[in-house]
Amino acid sequence: MDKGLQSEGNVNVQQMIEDKKRSKSLGEIIEKIIPWFLLLCAIVSVLTTAGILFTLLRESIGFFANVSIIDFYTGTDWSPWTGHYGVAPLIGGTLLITLIATLTAVPLGLMSAIFLSEYANDKARRVIKPILEVLAGIPTVVYGYFALTFITPMFQTFIPDLGIFNALSGGFVVGIMIIPMVASLSEDAMNSVPNALREGAYGLGATKFEVVFKVVLPAAFSGIVASIVLAISRAIGETMIVTIAAGATPNLTFNPTDSIQTMTAFIVQAATGDTTFGSTIYYSLYAVGMTLFVFTLVMNLIAQYISRRFREEY
Amino acid sequence: MNETIEQQKKTANVKIESKSTDKKQKNTEGRHVFEVEDLNLWYGSDQALYEVSMNVPEQQVTAIIGPSGCGKSTFLKTLNRMVEMVPIVKTSGDIKYRNQNIFGNNFQQEYLRTKVGMVFQKPNPFPKSVYDNVAYGPRIHGIKDKKTLDQIVEKSLKGAAIWDELKDRLDENAYGLSGGQQQRVCIARALAVEPDVILMDEPTSALDPISTAKVEELVQELKKKYSIIIVTHNMQQAARISDKTAFFLNGELVEFAETDDLFQNPRDKRTEDYITGRFG
Numbered sequence: 001m002d003k004g005l006q007s008e009g010n011v012n013v014q015q016m017i018e019d020k021k022r023s024k025s026l027g028e029i030i031e032k033i034i035p036w037f038l039l040l041c042a043i044v045s046v047l048t049t050a051g052i053l054f055t056l057l058r059e060s061i062g063f064f065a066n067v068s069i070i071d072f073y074t075g076t077d078w079s080p081w082t083g084h085y086g087v088a089p090l091i092g093g094t095l096l097i098t099l100i101a102t103l104t105a106v107p108l109g110l111m112s113a114i115f116l117s118e119y120a121n122d123k124a125r126r127v128i129k130p131i132l133e134v135l136a137g138i139p140t141v142v143y144g145y146f147a148l149t150f151i152t153p154m155f156q157t158f159i160p161d162l163g164i165f166n167a168l169s170g171g172f173v174v175g176i177m178i179i180p181m182v183a184s185l186s187e188d189a190m191n192s193v194p195n196a197l198r199e200g201a202y203g204l205g206a207t208k209f210e211v212v213f214k215v216v217l218p219a220a221f222s223g224i225v226a227s228i229v230l231a232i233s234r235a236i237g238e239t240m241i242v243t244i245a246a247g248a249t250p251n252l253t254f255n256p257t258d259s260i261q262t263m264t265a266f267i268v269q270a271a272t273g274d275t276t277f278g279s280t281i282y283y284s285l286y287a288v289g290m291t292l293f294v295f296t297l298v299m300n301l302i303a304q305y306i307s308r309r310f311r312e313e314y
Numbered sequence: 315m316n317e318t319i320e321q322q323k324k325t326a327n328v329k330i331e332s333k334s335t336d337k338k339q340k341n342t343e344g345r346h347v348f349e350v351e352d353l354n355l356w357y358g359s360d361q362a363l364y365e366v367s368m369n370v371p372e373q374q375v376t377a378i379i380g381p382s383g384c385g386k387s388t389f390l391k392t393l394n395r396m397v398e399m400v401p402i403v404k405t406s407g408d409i410k411y412r413n414q415n416i417f418g419n420n421f422q423q424e425y426l427r428t429k430v431g432m433v434f435q436k437p438n439p440f441p442k443s444v445y446d447n448v449a450y451g452p453r454i455h456g457i458k459d460k461k462t463l464d465q466i467v468e469k470s471l472k473g474a475a476i477w478d479e480l481k482d483r484l485d486e487n488a489y490g491l492s493g494g495q496q497q498r499v500c501i502a503r504a505l506a507v508e509p510d511v512i513l514m515d516e517p518t519s520a521l522d523p524i525s526t527a528k529v530e531e532l533v534q535e536l537k538k539k540y541s542i543i544i545v546t547h548n549m550q551q552a553a554r555i556s557d558k559t560a561f562f563l564n565g566e567l568v569e570f571a572e573t574d575d576l577f578q579n580p581r582d583k584r585t586e587d588y589i590t591g592r593f594g
Contacts, residue, residue, distance in 0.1 A: 121401070196438035200500070202396060204451040204507055205428035214454065219441050 056293060059286030066280050072287060078250035078261075080270070080281045087291060089250035093260035094295070097171040097242055100256055101235040104175025106228055109182025113224075116183070117190035118212045129184075136180035144244030147173035152245065165247025165259040173245065174238045178231040185230065189223025190216055226307040233299035237292065239264035263292045345372040347511050347541045348393060353407035355388060355565075357400065362388045366407075366567045368560060370511075375533060375542045377556030377573065379549055381588070385565040386545045387435075390513050393543065394430040395423050412510075428455065431504035435516045437496035439488035439503070444471075444480055447488050447499055451507040466506050474502035475532050494525025501532065512536065514544040518551065530555050549589055553577050561585045 064072070067085045075086020112132065116125055151169040156162045162169075193216050201211045217224070239262075247259030248269055261269075267285050275281050348370035355363040362385045370376050370393075378386045391397040393409065395416060409416045416426055428451075439447050448467045457463060467484070471477040476498040480491075488499050497517060504512055514533070518526040533542060533555050546552050552559050553573060560570040561582075569576060569585045580586040 194438070196434060196436060197440055199396065199399070199432075199434060200438045200440065200503070201450070201454075202399065203394065203427055203432035203434070204454070204503065205424045205426075206451075206454050207424055210454045214450070215440055 053293075056286055056290045059283055060290045063280065063283035063287045066283070067287075076252050078266075080284055083280075085280075085284060085287075087263075087288065089252040090261060090263045090266055090288060091291070092252045092254070093167070093242075093246070093250065094236060094262040094264070094292075096167045096254055096256065096260060097174055097238070097246060097262055098232060098235045100168060100171025101175035101178060101238075102228075102232055104172050105178045105182050105231055105235075108175075109179045109227075109231070110186055110224065112179065112183040113186035113190060114212060114217075117187045118208070118216060132180050132183055135176070136184075138177075140177065140238065140240040141244070143173050143177050144241045147241055147245035159257060162257050163247070163259050165245065165249070166257050167246050167260045168256040170242045170244075170246030171256065174235050174241050177238065177241065178234050181231040181234060182227050185227030186220070186224045189220040189227065192223070193219045222307040222309075226303045229299055229303035229306065233296045233303070236295050236299065237264060239268060243268045263288050267292075344374070346370055347372050347412060348543075349408075349410040349413075350393075351408040351410075353389075353392065353409060354405065355385075355392060355397070356404045358402040362565050363392070364565045366565075368567055368570050370541065370543060371558060372541050373537060373539070374557040375537050375544060375555055377552035377559045378543065378545045378562060379547070379552045379559060379588075380562035382547065384562040386562045387515055389562065390515055390543060390545050391432075393511075393513060394427050394432055396427075396432065398423075428507050429509055430511045430513060431507065431509035432513045433497070433501050433504055433515065433517045436520045437493055437500050439491075439496050439499050441487065441489055443485050444488050444491070444499055445484040448502050448506050451503060455507065467502075470502040470506040471499075473505045473536070474498045475528065475535065476502060492525070494521050494528060497521060497525065497529060498532065501529075501536075505536075509540065511541045511543065514542065516545050516547060519547065526551075549577075561588060563588070 072085050072087055074088075075084065076088045077084040077086045078089040112128075116129060116132075120128065147169045148164070151173055152162065152164060152166065155166075155169055155172075159168075197215055197219060198211050201215045206214070242262045243265040246262065246265065248261050248265060249259040250261040250266070251258050253260065267288055270281055270285050275285075346369040348368075350369070351367050353363055353366040354361065366389060378390065380386045388397055392405065393411075393416075397403050397405075405417070411426060411429065414421060440450060442450075445467055448470050449463045452463060452466050457466070468477060468481075471480060476495060479495065480499070488496060491499065497520075501512075501517075518529050521529065530551065533544065536542060537557075544552075544556065556573045558571065559573040559576045561568045561576065561580075561584075563584055569580060569582045571581070576585065577589055580589060
């Protein structure tokens with residue numbers, strides 16, 4: 001250790017920098033190219049979004065040439081094979097699934113986040129957090145079968161007249177799928193609340209519960225709401241679980257034990273079936289897809305608005 | 315219990331006032347808010363405090379000085395048991411707050427902290443309005459009546475000498491205030507639960523000189539009603555504002571005396587070296 005790194009030779013750093021500078025032609029080119037290369041990569045995703053939006057719009061316009069846009073959004077009967085294109089049952093199905101999923105995921109996710117951020121010791125956190133994150137990595141098709149073959153039979157023991165395909169177990173499992181999103185983003189939000197705030201509250205004689213619910217949660221509110229809205233918008237777009245577990249019956253109902261069909265499930269059904277290219281049903285895919293896109297876009301905008309509006313600065 | 319404490323306080327008050335001309339006598343006869351005996355403290359296997367014993371006098375300013383890492387903040391946080399927020403902390407020895415053992419099994423931390431308020435090194439107001447900051451303490455202890463809260467907020471802000479500056483800005487987020495104002499809001503927040511003792515952990519180290527002067531002035535005002543223990547790395551500050559000073563070094567209490575005595579006739583060589591600037 002005491003020998004030093006190298007015996008001190010004649011090292012002239014300034015001289016070496018000079019030398020490097022003189023032979024820098026390649027480095028100079030790289031310096032110039034890199035920003036353009038990075039810009040190109042960024043443009044790819046922008047172009048993709050624009051392309052998807054363009055396709056959706058163009059094909060939707062083709063669809064609305066055949067079916068009146070008013071009938072589409074006000075009709076309550078969705079049976080495209082007999083020529084009825086009222087999208088309300090699909091929207092209703094999507095909203096029902098989203099509602100059940102939200103009611104499942106928000107309490108469970110939020111409570112897990114509070115536990116992990118405020119109550120768990122290091123050991124518990126090291127075990128629970130990775131497991132929770134595994135939940136996010138399970139393929140949705142597996143969730144779908146889990147809903148169909150485990151959750152539905154389980155629910156049937158409590159609700160005897162629950163059908164094999166129903167919104168309840170579909171929505172519940174979608175909720176389980178988005179728990180990690182709520183939990184992990186909310187936990188991040190709570191973790192970033194400075195410890196000084198907790199100490200300030202403890203110093204006034206607050207109990208742990210009062211610190212968590214009257215200081216940490218309000219301070220992390222915007223992050224928590226953003227995580228919930230993002231999770232909801234994920235639930236709106238969820239496809240495989242609802243296709244497998246919630247059925248394919250476009251019902252305008254808010255009874256969770258019924259079989260329903262969501263917008264995404266219809267797109268799967270129509271896109272995998274023997275729908276003729278160029279038929280009205282084929283074009284209806286795009287109109288439904290466009291509607292779905294607007295839904296998730298609005299949710300994302302709301303998330304952005306809320307996280308800006310309600311930010312407690314610290 | 316509370317009544318007896320109030321009575322004790324009053325009698326103590328009279329005593330201190332009558333003897334205030336003779337500092338030494340006041341020292342021996344005044345009451346103590348804290349009696350610390352043989353306090354040891356470990357962070358894991360590192361010992362941070364060694365056999366600290368001292369009595370903290372009532373309604374005086376007690377300053378704790380010493381170089382960085384000497385255990386002065388740790389000692390301060392032990393007094394309201396905030397130090398236990400670090401899970402690996404172990405202690406031995408006794409601390410009595412007004413004759414109650416604060417490490418006792420049936421002694422509640424939350425009760426202790428309503429009696430022993432704290433002001434931190436960096437102003438740490440909650441990201442809420444000035445009003446909600448000050449009302450936080452009373453609210454968690456069950457005071458909900460709007461009029462009562464209004465009174466408490468006004469009284470506390472006046473107590474922290476910031477009412478005139480902020481009376482028209484009570485709804486503003488406390489984060490929009492200057493550092494010195496934030497620190498005085500934090501002091502008001504601590505006053506709102508009407509504590510008995512106020513711990514201050516280098517309360518002016520993040521403030522500019524003018525704000526520092528205001529806080530120091532405030533401390534002089536506060537000691538009429540509260541017992542104050544202030545950690546500072548600024549020796550001039552300790553000399554200016556405190557009645558008694560404790561000098562900590564490497565986790566030991568080296569010397570604890572009347573501030574004038576400690577600075578003019580330090581008994582320990584290490585104290586002398588420190589206050590004359592030979593190290594630290």
